[in-house]
Amino acid sequence: MALSPEVRSNERDRIAQMVLDLVKERGAEIPYQLAITESGLSRARFDQLFDDYDDMFDAIAQLWLKPHMVAMEEALAADLPPQRKMYEFFRRRFVISRERFREDPEYFTILCEMGAANFERVRSYVDLADHYQCEVIVQAQAEGYLAGLEIDEALSLINQMVSNYTLPDALIYLGDKLTEQKLARIVDTIFIGLSGEAGNEAAGVNSLRIAT
Numbered sequence: 001m002a003l004s005p006e007v008r009s010n011e012r013d014r015i016a017q018m019v020l021d022l023v024k025e026r027g028a029e030i031p032y033q034l035a036i037t038e039s040g041l042s043r044a045r046f047d048q049l050f051d052d053y054d055d056m057f058d059a060i061a062q063l064w065l066k067p068h069m070v071a072m073e074e075a076l077a078a079d080l081p082p083q084r085k086m087y088e089f090f091r092r093r094f095v096i097s098r099e100r101f102r103e104d105p106e107y108f109t110i111l112c113e114m115g116a117a118n119f120e121r122v123r124s125y126v127d128l129a130d131h132y133q134c135e136v137i138v139q140a141q142a143e144g145y146l147a148g149l150e151i152d153e154a155l156s157l158i159n160q161m162v163s164n165y166t167l168p169d170a171l172i173y174l175g176d177k178l179t180e181q182k183l184a185r186i187v188d189t190i191f192i193g194l195s196g197e198a199g200n201e202a203a204g205v206n207s208l209r210i211a212t
Contacts (some may be wrong), residue, residue: 003048011049015039016059024107029114032056057114057121064111065125068093072132082140086158087187089136091180094165098178101171112169129166130155140191148196157194161186 003011015035022030022038030038032053036046050056071092075085101108115122137154140146146154164170165183 008049012059013063015046015049015056016063019056019060020064020111023110023114024104027106027110029110029117054118054121057118061115061118061122061125065122067096069125069128071096072129076132076135082136082143082145083187083191086136086140086190087184089133090162090165090187091183094178094180094183097168097171101168101175105172108168109172112172116169130159133158145191146194149194150196153196154194158190161190 018038019030019035022034035056036043039046041049050059072089075088075092078085078088080088097108134151134155137146137151137158141149141151141154149157159166162183164174164178165186171178
């Protein structure tokens with residue numbers, strides 16, 4: 001019997017949450033066959049929901065990253081000055097990850113390892129985050145910030161400067177050294193000094209040049 005889109009979506013979310021719960025309970029990644037067994041569904045019914053492990057991982061990633069997606073969309077839609085919007089774009093996701101890490105560091109670490117092992121399955125979420133960030137950059141440039149930089153160049157530079165606040169693994173190694181106050185100072189520095197107006201030889205502030 002064919003499943004309606006709504007039923008299929010709900011069942012995929014249920015199984016994804018079940019797998020996340022099992023990972024937390026057992027402290028290890030859950031094999032596909034075990035997920036089938038624990039689901040309580042027949043193999044035929046399970047096959048209607050997922051094509052294979054990769055497809056199931058997609059559902060898990062979508063569920064786990066949904067709060068981050070919502071946070072980015074809300075920050076992007078917020079009526080805020082560019083500098084504050086950029087800060088909120090990173091801060092809101094960082095807070096979600098930090099709270100999850102503090103709640104259960106071991107569980108958080110396992111999920112980071114799963115994400116690293118299946119990076120190609122989460123690449124689309126990274127690309128979407130970059131797309132949203134480009135929109136924030138465009139809004140900032142419309143008000144005179146990040147002058148003289150191509151959007152992709154600004155994106156790359158900013159990502160490198162704030163990577164510790166966007167890569168969940170950084171919390172495992174840096175923990176409480178990562179703070180909202182430091183993130184705010186980083187964003188302040190980006191808006192004060194990041195510019196391409198002095199030409200290709202400029203880096204950071206306009207008075208600093210790299211010898212060629």
